[in-house]
Amino acid sequence: MFRNVFGEPLMPCSLDPLTGFFRNGCCETSPQDLGTHTVCAVVTAEFLEFSKSRGNDLMTPRPEYLFPGLKPGDKWCLCVMRWVEAKNAGVAPFVVLEATNEASLHYVTLEELVALAWRSGN
Helix, strand or coil: CCEECCCCECCCCCECCECCCCCCCCCCCCCCCCCCEEEEEECCHHHHHHHHHCCCCCCCCEHHHCECCCCCCCEEEEEHHHHHHHHHCCCCCEECHHHCEHHHHHCCCHHHHHHCECCCCC
16 A cells, blocks of 8 residues: 555545556556656646756647646646756645655655645645
8 A cells, every 4th residue: 555745545646637657646656667756746837837848848738648738736746856856946836745655755855845735725
């Protein structure tokens, strides 16, 4: 069973759009997940532009991968290191802690994640 950053059962991140390395809605990971897609984030326009500038366009639909393209406000399982990179650049999206995999804690502290926790009204 996968756990979130609090050691509790991992909650789904998004079913619409369907996210996750395994496209099951959860930020689950495995050795095959070379990007470590473990941070459940609520993407912003600033983050989407940042990611595109780094070579990962998350806005353009890719039907061949059943990828609809993201828009601000969508929840998505991000590569933890892309989230760290965005945080260091001042454009990190908010994090849904209950849906963020505990594997993220190998790369970032709980305190860093909590500082950018999604709360209704963000």
